[in-house]
Amino acid sequence: MRILRRVDDGIRERAAGAVVGAAIGDALGAGTEATAMARNxxxxxxxxxxALVLSDVLSRHVAWLATGPSDVGAQTRLALEExxxxxxxxxxxxxxxxGPEVSAGNGSVMYCSPLGVARARDPERLFVEAPALSALTHWDGRCATACLAVTLAVAxxxxxxxxxxxxxxxxxxxxGRDGAEExxxxxxxxxRSRPIDGPDSGFVLFTAGIALQVVGEGLGFE
Known part of the structure; x- marks a missing residue:
């Protein structure tokens, strides 16, 4: 990876594994949106x-939407159409x-991990960049919090x-950020007390929570 060319082979291998793993995980969930947006x-x-050039990322997302993908979350689609x-x-x-009641979907946190990989050696940049990336499609502060936590963990x-x-x-x-306690x-x-197949399944903090739980406890996604 050209953006990781100055780091050791171990980091490059783990970075590649993170990218491939994210794509496989999305495929196992029968999804394409997260993989496509992560690729963008x-x-x-x-x-x-x-460099994270937000206008370029957004233009790539908009161009992807124009191809007519079937698997696009409602919130992502609405933002990209705007x-x-x-x-x-x-x-x-x-x-x-x-309104906030229906605005904390998991679209941005599902594709943000490449930014964490790219900032493995400079994670302080994530405190500005991860929320800004999330805000391209998901303005809710809880989405920004989830993206920041996930990218920091990935890094x-x-x-x-x-x-x-x-x-x-x-x-x-x-x-101290929106939704951090939850x-x-x-x-x-x-x-556990809140089932995976329950009403929380598309909620950004639930998605981030289960992902971080799996990583932190060394669990599988079965």
Missing amino acids: LWRSLIADDG ARRGTPEAARAVFERR ALVRDEEPAGAVRAAVGAVA LEHLVDEAG
């Missing part, structure tokens, strides 16, 4: 030599129209940090 993000990072019409801060327009794992510690540090780093709770309780 990766291609943008590579084209811009590792962007295609030239609406400034398209996701914010959708959020203000729909730590690529650096070969111990998984449970990486998750604890990521959750601790988002303390995320901490869900890292313990998602799939």
Whole structure:
């Protein structure tokens, strides 16, 4: 990977594994949106030599939507349609129209992991970049919190940090942000007191919570 060319072979191998693993996980869930949007993000990072150029990422998402993919979440579709019409801060327009009750979907957290891989050696940048990436399609602050926690954990794992510690540090780093307390709770309780096939399944903090739980506890996705 060109954006990781200055790091050791171990980091490059773990980075490649993270990318392939995300695509396989999405495929096993019969999804394509997350893989397609993650690919857009990766291609943008590579084209811009590792810089996160939000306008380029968004234009790639809009171009992808124009191909007519069938698997697109409602919130993602609405935001990208607004962007295609030239609406400034398209996701914010959708959020203000729909309200917070239906605005914390999991679309942005499902594809944000490449940013964590790219920032493995510079994770402080994620505190600005991860929320900004999320806001391209999901304006709700809980989505920003989830993306920040997940990308921080991914960055730590690529650096070969111990998984449970990486998750604890990521959750601790988002303390005080929108939804942070609920995320901490869900890292313990998602799939337990709150079932995976229940009404929370598309909720961004639930998705982030179950993902971080699986990583931190060394569980499988069965």
